[in-house]
Amino acid sequence: MKHDYFEDMVGIRRTLHHRPEEGWTEFETTWFVVQYLRGLSLPVTVGKANINTDEVLGRDETLVRDAMARALKNGVPQSFLDETEGYTGAVAVLDTGRPGPVTAFRSDMDCVLVRESDDPEHLPNKLGFASERPGFMHACGHDAHTAVGLEVARWLVEHREELCGRFKLIFQPAEEGVRGARAMAASGLVDDVNYFLSGHIGGIAKLGEIGVMDGGFLASTKFDVDIEGLPAHAGNAPHLGHNALMAACAASMMLQGIPRHGDGTTRVSVGTLHAGEGRNVIPAHARLQMEVRGETEEVNEYMREYVYDIFAGVDKAYRVKSTVTKAGESTTLLQSPELYDIVEEVMKSVPDTTMIPRVHVPSGSEDCALFIRRVIQHGGQAAFILYGCNHTGHHRRNFDIQDEVSLPNAFRIFTGFAKRVNGRKDA
Ligand SMILES: [Zn+2]
Incomplete structure (x- = not known):
């Protein structure tokens, strides 16, 4: 029986939405993806095969171990978990056997x-596919990205006779916190790629709108900071303590005061701060998760240097010891204008959509920029697209997408692009 691509895609997206997993712990998701791709008879590599472990950032060994145990309990075979060697992500290759370009799609x-909304009107609640893991949610639409990637893979397999060259279908872990792309790109995975295409649902694109991004990604560095002080009795000997909590608070305030940069937009955020052991003990430990961003590599570097200086200063002032660990890093978007023309040509053929002008407003960060940089540095071309949906804001509890309309638009762009750049010329 012939599969309905759109129906399957929506089904997959909802299945994935139901069981979200955070970065570097996507063992159930990777298993799902790998089963699907191997079901299409594609060769698939997983885990360390696609990852340069020297370049891995923001991966917590304890979370990984817990996630592997959870995956096992939920039916993922031990043999598969062994195959991953503790690293999520998968890559399938489709070789048509005919000479032609190497094209990579990345999801x-x-x-x-985020804890998903329990509002009964929230569609995933209404239809029963809301997250069953409190505190974890596909609130950025990466469930949609994976669903599109898998159904595009099926289309490629079922249309391979019309195609030439090779395809690399990349399923990347840990985009949030810009962690996963760096280690995958550093493995050399995309060094032979001629054309690279990836995208994001939503953003500034409304339902029915599609477009190419030609800028707007902020370079960003994420940090985990551990501050170690010294405990003491808060009543009779506070002078003997070294207060890690106060040091963390002072650093947080000072970070907000980094002077703006004249050459571009900057951002700084302290997202979490946990400190202290007990009410009447001088706090001996603090931990912050924070980030900086910049419109250019240089401006981000300026922010990054300030982070190290501020914690060094606080160490002295509060007699504590800060350890600043890089937990993620991404870059700005390098451009391939010639490829944008091709992508936009393909977009014009997608029914019931409006193509928006190329997007370059400084907004978030996206570690796909690291894949794109690597492709372009090796002589390939790369583009990043938006396929719109109406939403309440990414990373919010009631984030939702119109998967039945939006996902087919993405599918048509990816498959149209495949035909355009890898279409068989001799057929
Ligand atoms: Zn995202």
Whole structure:
């Protein structure tokens, strides 16, 4: 029986939405993806095969171990978990056997640490596919990205006789916190790629709108900071303590005061701060998760240097010891204008859509920029697209997408692009 691509795609997206997993812990998701791709008779590599482990950032060994145990309990075979060697992500290759370009499509798979809304009007609640893991939610639409990636893979397999060259279908872990692309790109995975295409649902694109991004990604560095002080009795000997909580608070305030940069937009955020052991003990430990961003590599570097200086200063002032660990990093978007023309040509053929002008407003960060940089540095071309939906804001509890309309638009762009750049000329 012939599969209905759109119906399957929506089904997959909802299945994935139901069981979200955070970055570097996507073992159930990777298993789902790999089963699907191997079901299409595609060769698939997983885990370390696609990852340069020297370049891995923001991966917590304890979370990974817990996630592997959870996956096993939920039916993922031990043999598969062994095959991953503790690293999520998968890559399938489709070789048509005919000479032609190497084209890569990339989808990210991780969720956000948000508790999904329990509003009965929220569609995933209404239809029963809301997250069953409190505190974890596909609130950025990466469930949609993976669903599109898998159904595009099926289309490629079923249309391989019309195609030439090779395809690499990349399913990337840990996009949130810009962590996963760096280690995958550093493995050399995309060094032979001629054309690279990836995208994001939503953003500034409304339902029915599609477009190419030619800028707008902020370079960004994420940090985990551990501050170690010294505990003491808060009543009779506070002078003997070294207060890690106060040091963390002072650093947080100072970070907000980094002077703006004249050459471009900057951002700074302290997202979490946990400190202290007990009410009447001088706090001996603090931990912050924070980030900086910049419109250019240089401006981000300026922010990054300030982070190290501020914690060094606080160490001295509060007699504590800060350890600043890089937990993620991404870059700005390098451009391939010639490829944008091709992508936009394909977009014009997608029914019931409006093509928006190329998007370059500084907004978030996207670690796909690291894949794109690597492709372009090796002589290939790359583009990042938006396929719109109406939403209440990414990373929010009531984030939702119109999967039945939006996902087919993405599918048509990816498959149209495949035909355009890898279409068989001799057929
Ligand atoms: Zn996202």
